Amino acid sequence: MGALCIGLDGEWRLRGWSPDGAETMELAASTPGHVHLDLLREGRLPDPFWRDNADACQWVEKWDWEYERTFDAGPDPDTSWALLQFDGLDTQAEVSLNGRAVGCAANMHIPHEFEVGALLRPGANTLRVRFPSIWRALEGKPMDLPAAFTSERVHIRRMQCTFHWDWVNRFVSYGIWRPARLAMPATARLTDLSAVTSAIGDAGASVRIEAAVERRGSEAVGLRVRLSDPDGATVAEWDAPGVGEKLELAATVAEPRLWWPNGQGEQPLYTVSAWLTGADGRELDARRVRLGLRTVAIEAVDDAPGSPEEARTRELRVRFPEDDRNGDAPGRSFIVTVNGRRIFCQGGNWVPADPWPSRTTAAQYDHLLGLAADAGINCLRVWGGGIYEPEPFWEACDRLGILICQDFMMACGKYPEDDPAFMEALRAEAPVVVRRLRNHASLAWWSGDNENGMHFDADDPETWGKRIADEITGPACAELDPTRPFYPTSPYGGKKNTSVTIGDCHWTALVMGRADLDELPDYRGRIARRVGRFHSECTSSGVPALSSLRRFMTDDELADPTHPLWYFHTKDNPYLDIRLYDLQRQSADALYGPSETMEGRIGRMQTLQREWVRLVVEALRRSKWYCAGILFWMYNDSWPATGWSLVDYYGVPKAGWYGMKDACKPVIVSIEEAEGGGRVWVVNATQAALSGTVRLRVQPWQGPPTWHQEVSFTAPANGACVVAALPAGLGQGRPSHQGGAGAGQAVLVADLQADGHSDRTWYYPGMPHEMAPPPTRLSVAPGDGTVTIATEGYARSVTLQGDIVASDNYFDLLPGEERTIAWRPVPGLAPPAEVRVTCWNMA
Numbered sequence: 001m002g003a004l005c006i007g008l009d010g011e012w013r014l015r016g017w018s019p020d021g022a023e024t025m026e027l028a029a030s031t032p033g034h035v036h037l038d039l040l041r042e043g044r045l046p047d048p049f050w051r052d053n054a055d056a057c058q059w060v061e062k063w064d065w066e067y068e069r070t071f072d073a074g075p076d077p078d079t080s081w082a083l084l085q086f087d088g089l090d091t092q093a094e095v096s097l098n099g100r101a102v103g104c105a106a107n108m109h110i111p112h113e114f115e116v117g118a119l120l121r122p123g124a125n126t127l128r129v130r131f132p133s134i135w136r137a138l139e140g141k142p143m144d145l146p147a148a149f150t151s152e153r154v155h156i157r158r159m160q161c162t163f164h165w166d167w168v169n170r171f172v173s174y175g176i177w178r179p180a181r182l183a184m185p186a187t188a189r190l191t192d193l194s195a196v197t198s199a200i201g202d203a204g205a206s207v208r209i210e211a212a213v214e215r216r217g218s219e220a221v222g223l224r225v226r227l228s229d230p231d232g233a234t235v236a237e238w239d240a241p242g243v244g245e246k247l248e249l250a251a252t253v254a255e256p257r258l259w260w261p262n263g264q265g266e267q268p269l270y271t272v273s274a275w276l277t278g279a280d281g282r283e284l285d286a287r288r289v290r291l292g293l294r295t296v297a298i299e300a301v302d303d304a305p306g307s308p309e310e311a312r313t314r315e316l317r318v319r320f321p322e323d324d325r326n327g328d329a330p331g332r333s334f335i336v337t338v339n340g341r342r343i344f345c346q347g348g349n350w351v352p353a354d355p356w357p358s359r360t361t362a363a364q365y366d367h368l369l370g371l372a373a374d375a376g377i378n379c380l381r382v383w384g385g386g387i388y389e390p391e392p393f394w395e396a397c398d399r400l401g402i403l404i405c406q407d408f409m410m411a412c413g414k415y416p417e418d419d420p421a422f423m424e425a426l427r428a429e430a431p432v433v434v435r436r437l438r439n440h441a442s443l444a445w446w447s448g449d450n451e452n453g454m455h456f457d458a459d460d461p462e463t464w465g466k467r468i469a470d471e472i473t474g475p476a477c478a479e480l481d482p483t484r485p486f487y488p489t490s491p492y493g494g495k496k497n498t499s500v501t502i503g504d505c506h507w508t509a510l511v512m513g514r515a516d517l518d519e520l521p522d523y524r525g526r527i528a529r530r531v532g533r534f535h536s537e538c539t540s541s542g543v544p545a546l547s548s549l550r551r552f553m554t555d556d557e558l559a560d561p562t563h564p565l566w567y568f569h570t571k572d573n574p575y576l577d578i579r580l581y582d583l584q585r586q587s588a589d590a591l592y593g594p595s596e597t598m599e600g601r602i603g604r605m606q607t608l609q610r611e612w613v614r615l616v617v618e619a620l621r622r623s624k625w626y627c628a629g630i631l632f633w634m635y636n637d638s639w640p641a642t643g644w645s646l647v648d649y650y651g652v653p654k655a656g657w658y659g660m661k662d663a664c665k666p667v668i669v670s671i672e673e674a675e676g677g678g679r680v681w682v683v684n685a686t687q688a689a690l691s692g693t694v695r696l697r698v699q700p701w702q703g704p705p706t707w708h709q710e711v712s713f714t715a716p717a718n719g720a721c722v723v724a725a726l727p728a729g730l731g732q733g734r735p736s737h738q739g740g741a742g743a744g745q746a747v748l749v750a751d752l753q754a755d756g757h758s759d760r761t762w763y764y765p766g767m768p769h770e771m772a773p774p775p776t777r778l779s780v781a782p783g784d785g786t787v788t789i790a791t792e793g794y795a796r797s798v799t800l801q802g803d804i805v806a807s808d809n810y811f812d813l814l815p816g817e818e819r820t821i822a823w824r825p826v827p828g829l830a831p832p833a834e835v836r837v838t839c840w841n842m843a
Helices: 035-039 052-062 308-319 362-374 390-398 420-437 467-482 520-529 557-559 562-566 580-592 598-622 655-663
Strands: 003-008 010-017 024-031 064-072 083-086 090-096 100-106 113-114 123-131 180-185 188-201 205-217 220-230 236-240 246-253 270-277 283-291 296-300 333-336 341-343 345-350 381-382 403-405 445-449 535-539 631-634 667-674 678-686 688-700 708-717 719-726 746-754 757-763 778-782 786-791 796-803 802-807 811-813 818-825 837-840
Touching: 010 035, 024 035, 024 420, 064 180, 064 580, 090 113, 100 598, 100 667, 113 390, 113 535, 188 270, 188 283, 205 220, 205 520, 205 535, 220 802, 246 390, 283 631, 296 535, 341 667, 345 655, 381 631, 390 467, 390 631, 520 580, 520 598, 557 598, 562 580, 580 598, 580 778, 598 631, 598 667, 598 678, 667 746, 667 757, 678 688, 678 708, 678 746, 688 719, 708 719
Parallel strands: 345 381, 345 631, 381 403, 403 445, 535 631
Antiparallel strands: 003 180, 010 024, 010 064, 064 123, 083 113, 083 180, 090 100, 090 123, 188 205, 205 246, 220 236, 220 270, 270 283, 296 333, 333 341, 667 678, 678 719, 688 708, 688 746, 746 757, 778 786, 786 818, 796 811, 796 837, 802 818
């Protein structure tokens, strides 16, 4: 007979005490969960997302809270080995059983286990988990450590962002936030099972399997292990009749089915199953892990003397001396390779999908990550101010081929590396995290933290977080996960760590201050010039769909461009000289011109993000392999915000997601401004040279093109090339093509066709607000999950309104053009009764 298990999830009672003990409350609770969610369910809190209600929720963190429940252990429980197991406690917790203390916890990020055999009773048992306010744990701690937004957070091992960030409100909560149970193992149990691809060669894929066993008593135990292919067929099998604490196995998989990132191939997953058996053959425990056969590395190679890379490095150092102080040191690449193939990483930074992550469901992970895959994203960075995501996240990434850079959970501050208790907590945390995540094919590389060392040189011994990386996180990765790269911090490399010519950088072309607004007339040039080796953070900004905005603001508030709630839901970065919402609004006004209507103004702040994302990805893909990656800040959102993300809190794609989807196609066409004219590029992410055509035309607002040219090309495999030079005068303010339209009255359109691949980009050589297409009529014909849109004249920023995922959105239609757009509702939201279609110049 194997281990017995009594689940402890579900109904609990929750009690709360005010700081002075004068007030108390009691209510029903549910686990996994958080106190805020119980209070909200019971009507003790207003909707924390509506308007500024979040301010009315701040008292919760100052109270003490206690969960209580009873469970039935049966008439004769086996008390020889009984374990209370909590997969997650947020955060400082005191656990008692039947009135006796069991133990304490102080780390949200790892599971906690307590032996309780001596306290367990037949029949009813009473379990309590008390969460003192974090402020009790902070007594006596220094509050002057430098940290972004607030300093007390660096002492507490819980998700950092909900102490307040420049994109989420403060929501410090408490709770049994992951599943809990009472486990009563037999005489032995499996404590770990890992499988890793150590090499891939001509003979096949070399797989290393390790199993760890914990035993009680002297009974001999055996272990059966099976490696199965993606179809379930047995590849290798072992039967070890007598094992100790550890078993190591090796196998070679002939003709392996390799795992590839999204867009590069399939994601077949092998299975390793292990069964622990007693002397009489009975099953004591079992585990299973999935395995993707693949290798991963980061190509960090110095620029060769006289190479184009060396020339680009010198150019960047001259142009941006404040961002790169490396002098004559050679530049160095940062290129992710999978199975020996270079991968241009395109994606974003992942943050917790909710301020109370206990309520994020597997279906939500599937939706958000499915959107990422649909947009051509092949890489996400799990940012260091959040959580180590649960299995549903990782299973989806493995299945969808989304590479993950995993930060250890520290961000933007000086952590107390001289505090023995803090360092001991990290020593306990790091190996647990590495063991839990290392089996996943999607995990590509580790980073010691987010931006703690960003303003230091890579070799500076005083770098914040260096001691943690040298003594704890780095050694844990080297010992337990040696096949994956580890970097001490992100960004990392050169002088300073966010150097744009060495390693990865957190660098953006987005305007981030008052002075940057003056550069907007040359926004395309600004984007094209800011090319680093690997942008592990690159900001984009845009407001959500109108349907999402209406979930947390009224129409009257939305109509007021300076209403305080715009700022409340955008938040601010104290290091900038302008408020983030003002930066977003003023950028949209400068590029597209002000609008007198609510929908027009919101539409411009949406299209700003789509166009910026598209242009940034195009520019960086044109620069492959000098640049080898772009991860936008940020991919998703933790609460209803109006700023950085590509997908909003409700799971509705923002305009930036559609820009990403456009620019991340395997094959794209791109127009680059250049002195004396311009250049047309084709970027090919496929593994074969690709031949096709690009049709160029000058398209006025009405009628047929006034100039056109068709160019044939052959683009190299996994590369980029110029396929055409454009006439002189392009980029000098107005079209001047042969037969071109009058000043400001046309756009240059490029359409690509190549072996099943198609793409379109367009270029207007003035400021976008100078585009003045006359009013046009749209013809809209709804279908079953589709809408067909036709226009008489040029239609600017055609937008499908509603809680939908569309095949395209926020796009321009050419005169006389018709497109059928497929759409589907967002899971968890009511399907719209109709999809409303608008454009900026609608008659």
